[in-house]
Amino acid sequence: xxxxxxxxxxxxxxxxxxxxxLRERLQDLLPKIxxxxxxxxxxxxxxxxxxxxVYLSFTNSKTFPNYNLTGxxxxxxxxxxxxxxxxxxxxxxxxxxxxxxxxxxxxxxMALGLLLAILLDQKIRGEGILRPIYLYxxxxxxxVTGVAWKWFLDPGLGLEKTLHAWGWESFHFDWIKNKDRVxxxxxxxxxxxxxxxxxxxxxxxxxxxxxxxxxxxxIDGATTVQLYRRIVIPMxxxxxLSAFIVLAHMxxxxxxxxxxLTSGGPGGSAWLPxxxxxxxxxxxxxxxxxxxxxxxxxxxxxxxxxxxxxxxLREKGR
Amino acid sequence: MSTAxxxxxxxxxxxxxxxxxxxxxFAAFYLIPxxxxxxxxxxxxxxxxxxxxxxxxxxxxxxPWMKAWGEACVGLTCAGIKGYFWNSTKMVVPAVAISTVxxxxxxxxxxxxxxxGHKVVFGxxxxxCFIPFQAVLLxxxxxxxxxxxxxxxxxxxxxxxxxxxxxxxxxxxxxxxxGLGFTTLFFRNYYEAFPTELVKxxxxxxxxxxxxxxxxxxxxSAPIFVVTVIYQFTxxxxxxxxxxxxxxxxxxxxxxxxxxxxxxxxxxxxEYNVNMAAAIIAALPTLFVYVVAGRYFVRGLxxxxxxx
Numbered sequence: 001x002x003x004x005x006x007x008x009x010x011x012x013x014x015x016x017x018x019x020x021x022l023r024e025r026l027q028d029l030l031p032k033i034x035x036x037x038x039x040x041x042x043x044x045x046x047x048x049x050x051x052x053x054v055y056l057s058f059t060n061s062k063t064f065p066n067y068n069l070t071g072x073x074x075x076x077x078x079x080x081x082x083x084x085x086x087x088x089x090x091x092x093x094x095x096x097x098x099x100x101x102x103x104x105x106x107x108x109x110m111a112l113g114l115l116l117a118i119l120l121d122q123k124i125r126g127e128g129i130l131r132p133i134y135l136y137x138x139x140x141x142x143x144v145t146g147v148a149w150k151w152f153l154d155p156g157l158g159l160e161k162t163l164h165a166w167g168w169e170s171f172h173f174d175w176i177k178n179k180d181r182v183x184x185x186x187x188x189x190x191x192x193x194x195x196x197x198x199x200x201x202x203x204x205x206x207x208x209x210x211x212x213x214x215x216x217x218x219i220d221g222a223t224t225v226q227l228y229r230r231i232v233i234p235m236x237x238x239x240x241l242s243a244f245i246v247l248a249h250m251x252x253x254x255x256x257x258x259x260x261l262t263s264g265g266p267g268g269s270a271w272l273p274x275x276x277x278x279x280x281x282x283x284x285x286x287x288x289x290x291x292x293x294x295x296x297x298x299x300x301x302x303x304x305x306x307x308x309x310x311x312x313l314r315e316k317g318r
Numbered sequence: 319m320s321t322a323x324x325x326x327x328x329x330x331x332x333x334x335x336x337x338x339x340x341x342x343x344f345a346a347f348y349l350i351p352x353x354x355x356x357x358x359x360x361x362x363x364x365x366x367x368x369x370x371x372x373x374x375x376x377x378x379x380x381x382p383w384m385k386a387w388g389e390a391c392v393g394l395t396c397a398g399i400k401g402y403f404w405n406s407t408k409m410v411v412p413a414v415a416i417s418t419v420x421x422x423x424x425x426x427x428x429x430x431x432x433x434x435g436h437k438v439v440f441g442x443x444x445x446x447c448f449i450p451f452q453a454v455l456l457x458x459x460x461x462x463x464x465x466x467x468x469x470x471x472x473x474x475x476x477x478x479x480x481x482x483x484x485x486x487x488x489x490x491x492x493x494x495x496x497g498l499g500f501t502t503l504f505f506r507n508y509y510e511a512f513p514t515e516l517v518k519x520x521x522x523x524x525x526x527x528x529x530x531x532x533x534x535x536x537x538x539s540a541p542i543f544v545v546t547v548i549y550q551f552t553x554x555x556x557x558x559x560x561x562x563x564x565x566x567x568x569x570x571x572x573x574x575x576x577x578x579x580x581x582x583x584x585x586x587x588x589e590y591n592v593n594m595a596a597a598i599i600a601a602l603p604t605l606f607v608y609v610v611a612g613r614y615f616v617r618g619l620x621x622x623x624x625x626x
């Protein structure tokens with residue numbers, strides 16, 4: 001606030017002696033001129049395009065955009081498909097997959113991340129080597145992760161074959177080719193990729209806890225388990241929230257991993273809503289339905305992100 | 319007394335064993351896929367089919383790597399992935415540079431030259447980071463389509479398209495636009511903590527907007543530049559959605575799309591060793607950055623996650 005008054009004052013002083021020159025006025029406007037292109041780009045390419053997509057979802061666009069509004073037909077079809085479970089519609093599969101994937105992915109990443117962070121926080125030798133090992137998958141693209149795990153989980157090549165070779169002949173693991181199980185392989189690869197990152201978040205949180213509090217609790221006779229359950233984990237609440245937001249947002253946006261790991265799974269059984277959107281919009285010539293599914297994805301993410309951002313920005317402003 | 323302390327010691331040794339055991343187990347969980355990729359990429363095909371995937375190559379060969387780089391088939395073209403690697407490079411460098419510089423300027427304005435409504439502007443840019451890109455995918459395709467037609471007209475008219483409709487240029491535009499939110503966020507949060515007094519003092523001394531940015535802000539921005547560049551580089555290099563939507567076929571594909579096609583191209587025997595070599599090549603740039611600047615990589619991830 002105080003900053004803005006300064007150029008104003010300088011300008012006012014200048015104005016007292018002589019009229020403000022064009023050059024000076026330009027100087028005052030300069031910050032806004034610099035910001036403007038980015039701001040306009042975001043308004044047009046993000047918010048304008050979102051409105052455009054919303055508009056398209058109320059048309060009957062097929063292969064090409066059609067700008068005659070025809071009402072909520074696309075949403076009605078999605079709504080109908082939502083309950084069509086026998087045989088399951090692609091949309092039903094996509095949203096139930098998102099439910100399964102979202103819950104397991106978020107839950108496992110948090111559990112594993114917290115466990116690793118707590119273990120690493122026990123004054124471990126070699127932490128500097130272990131931490132980067134847990135975190136490196138985050139630097140890989142989902143495509144690379146998908147290719148690696150596709151090979152690893154392939155019954156004829158990877159884990160199953162290896163265990164057979166080691167003598168465990170009855171071991172059977174073909175989830176990646178099983179339409180009811182394939183979504184769990186996406187969970188495995190996703191957790192492999194993101195859990196190290198959650199570990200890093202929790203570790204930063206643990207390092208931020210005042211060691212005096214821990215010592216005091218230990219003197220009072222708290223066991224390690226009690227210490228973590230009653231004191232440390234409750235103090236990590238903000239990190240849980242951040243991790244949840246990040247993971248939920250990543251889960252809803254997940255697209256590449258399904259493509260690379262499963263190519264959509266047998267009969268599209270591994271689809272998430274993002275895959276549904278892409279397929280319907282660009283391959284099945286159902287542009288309106290694709291747009292409607294994109295709008296639903298956007299609303300889901302907004303329901304999670306907007307309250308969070310709002311509270312963060314408000315706290316910051318105070 | 320002595321028994322009590324020795325049993326406590328025994329327990330703590332046991333604790334240590336359990337802790338290190340678990341940590342080692344998880345380290346294996348994270349490393350094994352990379353290890354399997356690496357050893358597979360150095361094995362000849364018959365060794366893959368007959369041998370154990372965890373075994374070191376008995377007869378190591380770099381042929382799969384040569385093949386992935388120069389001969390592997392992407393769809394119908396069999397010229398390796400080198401061209402696509404180059405495509406990604408051409409796209410990443412300008413996209414990262416432009417989005418980072420714009421982010422720095424935006425962050426500077428939003429912290430040191432505040433105006434009424436600066437919070438709304440920032441809030442709108444921040445939310446843009448989190449939208450599912452599916453919500454903008456189709457309109458962007460339409461716009462890029464008309465840019466392409468405009469480029470064709472120009473080509474006919476003046477002999478050059480001036481880059482309009484060029485898929486690499488398109489992807490640069492897309493990545494700059496949808497990366498702006500994050501780069502602005504990074505610089506805004508960094509400059510927020512930068513002493514405003516210095517800026518004020520320079521203003522009193524008559525320094526202009528750009529002089530202050532150039533002489534005062536930039537020399538103090540090295541860490542956040544590194545963080546932002548790494549974050550953007552990793553994201554853009556690894557992007558698949560935009561790449562497949564706007565440059566999904568032909569010889570203009572970026573690396574991620576090409577890799578996915580190499581793996582899914584099924585002409586004859588699937589050459590897993592070549593696939594793995596190609597995957598590692600695709601991952602090398604970001605892995606390299608991670609190895610040399612891991613600290614900054616993590617900071618970028620955290621800044622993108624725990625905003626404020």
